[in-house]
Amino acid sequence: MYAIVDIETTGGHASANGITEIAILIHNGKEVTEQFRTLVNPGIPIPIYIQSLTGINDDMVRSAPRFNEVAQQIYALLHDKIFVAHNVNFDFSFLHYHLAAAGLHLQSRKLCTVRLSRKIIPGLASYSLGRLCKEVGIEVVERHRAMGDAEATSKLFSMLLEKDHEGHINKTLNPRSKEQSLPPHLPKEDMDKLPSVSGIYYFHNSKSKVIYVGKARNIKKRVSSHFTNNKPGKQKQEFLRDIHHISFQECGTELMAFILEAIEIKRLWPAYNRSLKRFEHAYGLYSFDDQNGYLRLAVDKKNKYSKPFYTFNKILDGQALLKNMIAEFNLCPKLCFVQRNNEPCISINEQICTKACEQMEIPASYNERVINALSKLKSALPSFIVIDEGRNLTEKSCILMEEGQFYGMGYVSTDLKDQDIADIKKYLTPYASNDYIRNMVFNYSIRYPLKIRLNSTLIAEDTPN
Template identity: 75%
Template sequence: MYAIVDIETTGGHASANGITEVAILVHDGQEVIKQFKTLINPLKPIPIYVQALTGIDDEMVSTAPKFQDIAHKIYELLHDKVFVAHNVNFDFSFLHFHLAAAGFNLQTKKLCTVRLSRKIIPGLASYSLGRLCKEVGIEIQDRHRALGDALATAKLFSMLIEQDKDGHISKTLNQRSREQSLPPHLPKEDMDKLPSVPGIYYFHNSKSKVIYVGKAKNIRKRVASHFANNKPGRQKQDFLREIHHITFQECGTELMSLILEAVEIKRLWPAYNRSLKRFEYAYALYSFEDQNGYMRLVIDRKKKFSKPHYTFNGIAEGYNLIKSLIAGFNLCPKLCFVQRNNDPCVPIGEESCKGACEQLESVELYNKRVIMALNSLSSVLPGFLLIDEGRTFEEKSCLLIENGQFFGMGYITSDLAQADISLVKKYLTPYPENDYIRNMILNAALRFPHKVRDIYGN
């Protein structure tokens, strides 16, 4: 037995909106044998645009029963039947949420006439209820009212049963099939193509624009988890309605998928990604010559299109590095903007500063040490290859940290793992980096030292 359902509501998600009308038609697989309909007082104003769409206004529902007063009746009609609706997860999310608030736990199998229509009557321009019914010759009386839309859905469902030569309905109802949990516009074929390997996946909207990027150790399992619950909040419901297609990229390791996710979120700026959008370098190490010709080192805000010697997410990290260069190469704290007052340079008395700030040391000698300090970054900062599993047995994944920064990643053959770094680079795709990506790679190198090849021979 089937319960064909349509509801009218005050808004698009159950957790903050009420039901204004419900219609339930009991269908025995051939025809409707029982029907129930009622207006419901949502206990909140109905928005003007909803009134215009449905024709249901506040006055009409003012004397209607509250949902909790008829919850037992609705539950009795639904709990032992297959729940059928056009975009079933919308109607089900509302009734499940409000029944739960009234003390009833609705657990039923579901059928979506949108998804079934795409399979049984393929090739139509639109599968919205109005356009679909017009295409197949079903007249809708009282459009956007619960009973009118439910009766049209019942006629459509009878037609689908009659034309279902390939058994799509029975396959969908199979307990092992989770198709009804999928978003209404997402083809099951997209899910069937997903591999059980590490990688990233993209959710696309109707215009093929990427609206979400995710990473996974197991792409198929992770994507399925997005649809495992039907939370009644606006964000989840809007998210599910926008998903029309899924694409993916396989990665050799979970670490590579984490990096690629961060890169792609920054590149595509998907609407439904909240995290990883703000990871950018805030500070950088720059050098310049002052009016007297002395080279100055400075930690400053990272500037677009600039070429810093090194970048930092936090200013403290930058000053720790510049202080180590001052100590290691007898640089002047004043010329490096570490000592900013007008007092005499503190290290002059200790002879660690040679007096460049007072022009007691020649430009040539001081600048030579600054250049040596900058050149030393290649030895102070880490440089290594992180070699790990690839996508196939024949290849290895490879990530390159050079001068303390992430260069890129890709796939190489085993014999290239010990090759000259300039050759390995040809097989790697350069990627933008940030503190988040860099720290993930550095932490992985510490955890798995046997996977690391030091490119400086240290």
């Protein structure tokens, strides 16, 4: 038995909205045998645009029952039936949420007439209920009212049952199919193509624009997890409605997937990605020439128009590094903004400062030590290659860090012998470095030192497990 359902609501997600009308038609696979319809007082004002769409206003629902007053009756109609609706996860999410609030837990197999229509009646311009019914000759009475839309969905479902020569309905109801949990506009073929390997995946909207990028150790499993719950919140419901297509890129390792996800989020700026968009270290070490010709060093907040020599999460970390440079290279704390008052330079008595702050040392001499300090800092930043598994047995993955900055990544053949960095770069795709990626690779190199090559000629050696 099937329960064909349509509801009208005060908004697009259950957690902050109420139901204003519900219609349920019990269908035995041939015809409707029972029907239920009621207005519902949602307990909150109905927005004007919803009133205009449905024709249901606050006066109409004022004397209608609250949902908890009819919840038991609704549950009795639904709990042992197959739940059918046009965009089934929308209607089901509302009823599941509000029934749960009334102490009733609805568990039903589901069928979506949007998804079924795409399979059984392919090639139509639109699968919205109104346009679809017009295409197949079904008259809709009282569009955007629960009973009118439920009756149209019932007639459409009867047509789908009749035309389903390839058994799509039974396939969908198979517990292994998982199709009933998919977003209404996402072809199951997209899910079937997903591999069970490390990589990144892209969700696209109806215009093929990427709206979300994710990473995974197992792409198929991770993508499926997005659809295994049907949370009633606004963001989740809008997210599911916007997904029309999935694409993916395989990566040799989970680390490469993490890196590529960060790169693609920065490049594409997808609407539903929240993290990684703004991750950057807050402070940087900068140098500049002052009006007297002295080369100054300073730790300051990062900005997008200047490139720092080094970056820090905390200003104290930057000041600690700067103090070490002052002590090692006899730099002036005043010219490095470590001492900011008008008192005499504290390092003159300690014979660290050579009185450049009093212009008693010529700029060229002082600047040479600043340049040496920066050169040592730069040379201390490591260059190394991370060698790991490839996408298949004939290749290895390579991630190159050059003087402390992420250069790029790619794949080389397992047959490649004794290559230097210049040769290896030919096989790598360069990417813009950022603090998130740099720290991720550094942390990985500490955790897995046997996968690190400091001498590039070791590129072809077997990578330890």
